Amino acid sequence: MRLAGQLSRRPRQGPRGTLRVVDPSPLNWLYITYNTVEEPVRVTRRGKVRPAAMSRYRWRDGGRTLEIRVRDNWYPDGTPLTADSVRRAAQEQFRWHSPHPPGTHFNIDQRTRVEVVDDRTVRLHLPAVDGLALGKLRATHVMSERFWRDLGFGYARDESGEGHW
Amino acid sequence: MIDAPGPWASGAFALVEGHSRVDTEAVVTDGEDRTWLQTQDRSPTVRLRANPAYWDRRRGPRVAEVEFRNDVDAGTALDLVCDTVGEVDLVTEVPHAQAERVRRSQHARLVTVEAVRALAGVLARDADGLPLADVRARRALNLAVDRAALVRDVFGGLARPLAGLTPPTPLTVAHRTPDRLRGYRHDPAEAARLWREAGGASRPIRLAVLERWAAVADAVAEQWRGALGVAVEVSVVGAAEERETRRRLAAKEPRDWDVLLLEQGSQSADVPPLELHHAFVGRSGEFRAGPVDPRFEELFADLVAQTSQLRQVVAANRIDRYVTEQAPALFLVAPQVLYAVNREVDFQPYATSFELADTSLRDGHWSLAGR
Numbered sequence: 001m002r003l004a005g006q007l008s009r010r011p012r013q014g015p016r017g018t019l020r021v022v023d024p025s026p027l028n029w030l031y032i033t034y035n036t037v038e039e040p041v042r043v044t045r046r047g048k049v050r051p052a053a054m055s056r057y058r059w060r061d062g063g064r065t066l067e068i069r070v071r072d073n074w075y076p077d078g079t080p081l082t083a084d085s086v087r088r089a090a091q092e093q094f095r096w097h098s099p100h101p102p103g104t105h106f107n108i109d110q111r112t113r114v115e116v117v118d119d120r121t122v123r124l125h126l127p128a129v130d131g132l133a134l135g136k137l138r139a140t141h142v143m144s145e146r147f148w149r150d151l152g153f154g155y156a157r158d159e160s161g162e163g164h165w
Numbered sequence: 166m167i168d169a170p171g172p173w174a175s176g177a178f179a180l181v182e183g184h185s186r187v188d189t190e191a192v193v194t195d196g197e198d199r200t201w202l203q204t205q206d207r208s209p210t211v212r213l214r215a216n217p218a219y220w221d222r223r224r225g226p227r228v229a230e231v232e233f234r235n236d237v238d239a240g241t242a243l244d245l246v247c248d249t250v251g252e253v254d255l256v257t258e259v260p261h262a263q264a265e266r267v268r269r270s271q272h273a274r275l276v277t278v279e280a281v282r283a284l285a286g287v288l289a290r291d292a293d294g295l296p297l298a299d300v301r302a303r304r305a306l307n308l309a310v311d312r313a314a315l316v317r318d319v320f321g322g323l324a325r326p327l328a329g330l331t332p333p334t335p336l337t338v339a340h341r342t343p344d345r346l347r348g349y350r351h352d353p354a355e356a357a358r359l360w361r362e363a364g365g366a367s368r369p370i371r372l373a374v375l376e377r378w379a380a381v382a383d384a385v386a387e388q389w390r391g392a393l394g395v396a397v398e399v400s401v402v403g404a405a406e407e408r409e410t411r412r413r414l415a416a417k418e419p420r421d422w423d424v425l426l427l428e429q430g431s432q433s434a435d436v437p438p439l440e441l442h443h444a445f446v447g448r449s450g451e452f453r454a455g456p457v458d459p460r461f462e463e464l465f466a467d468l469v470a471q472t473s474q475l476r477q478v479v480a481a482n483r484i485d486r487y488v489t490e491q492a493p494a495l496f497l498v499a500p501q502v503l504y505a506v507n508r509e510v511d512f513q514p515y516a517t518s519f520e521l522a523d524t525s526l527r528d529g530h531w532s533l534a535g536r
Contacts, residue, residue, distance in 0.1 A: 001280075015229040016224070016229050017230075017526040017533045018227070018228070018232060019232070019234075019255065020234055021231060022237055022242035023256075024239040025258050026186045027206060027519075028205070028233070028519075029187050030166070031186045032166070032168055034518055034519075035176060035231070036177075036213060039527075045513060045523070047336045063273065067343070072220075074218050075175050076175070076216055081175050098201070101187060103194065103449070104194075130469070131469055131470060131477055132436060132469055134472075138432055142174070144175075146171070153268045162191070163201040164166060165166070
């Protein structure tokens, strides 16, 4: 049954062919990111926020804590994506005053404390309730350690992540 | 944004060639709040390759390689996708005026999506010589617009009228329930009455528009002239001037227009006010053109305080109703986003972004010949 379930989840065939695209949108930089990167949540075809790098979430402490369960997942370089990957992504983001090009309204409060509970569980302890934090996780790109070491969001190019996430 | 190729992340594809980024310039919108002006910087080719380790195999990826061609302009790209095979498979953001051309083409078909985007006008509520500080005048401008005519005549039916700022998509139905939100009907007589009551205009209305939507401004100007008896001067903000226009607006510096038409989208349908209503009305909104509205700030704070999705919908609806009643913006239409797609590509459009994980190629696609 488990094998049958796994097979039914697979596409009918593997990736094939080449698609040539011209995208005049000024948001192409963002679309390249969304096609190559995962965040704790993604947005479905119709526009609904759904778990992606996380498998589920729950609010605790009356909305002051967002607990995330991280999916069993791997980077292409063979390293695992864990709760610590989400912690790093959040804390790298909190280093900057205005990391997201749309503006500070996408910020999760920089004073948020990030707690790694275990290999798959991470908690964001917010200084105040922010019900929009779940959607804002769409801008929290969960990158590999190699990325943070070799490139970063503007780190190698400008030595700053301001406006570069 | 990703500055260089590498196996950096766990998405459906990996960036293996080129870059697409923006150079950014900060603009202070209010106190510590910022937005960023963006200038594109792309390599001639950006190449993505399927990530074989992507966990969601039901979703994809289904295409082995995606090549973004940045070496052709949008007009040439449309020619190539319509008239040739193998040069370009997919062109995004097709202008509505080109929809029929794609429909009639030999090799491409038109794909449309009800996007979470609003085409609206920023109203300069502090404009000298116009009564835009008066809600009656702002309502008059909205009542004078015939949205059905805009949809029919300018968008070829590929748009929907806006009521408030929440675009009407299947997922925003709850945000827009009819007993909670009523859009502005087309009522030239009532518009004229309210405009007179508010004092009318002592000079022409300066209606500016970003280049892509020039035809919309012409139509709106004609409707205002007819309904309100006002003079309207339309100016088109070209690509070279757009950045400075956006900068001055975001920084709350003096403007040379009274109404500016632009398009704004939301990255999800869950809480449209985060990117739409906040942008036009919020204290740190990049499009706010007039005094801060304390009641809006209260309503937005109430939205932020909600963690239940149902309560968020209720709070978002309350914001949309308030914004509609106060009319700090000119509510026009939600344009569908159009794509020209090679007939052998099974493209799955997204309402808020451009993602290709679920897109696949049919057996007759040029890149599969001889397999």
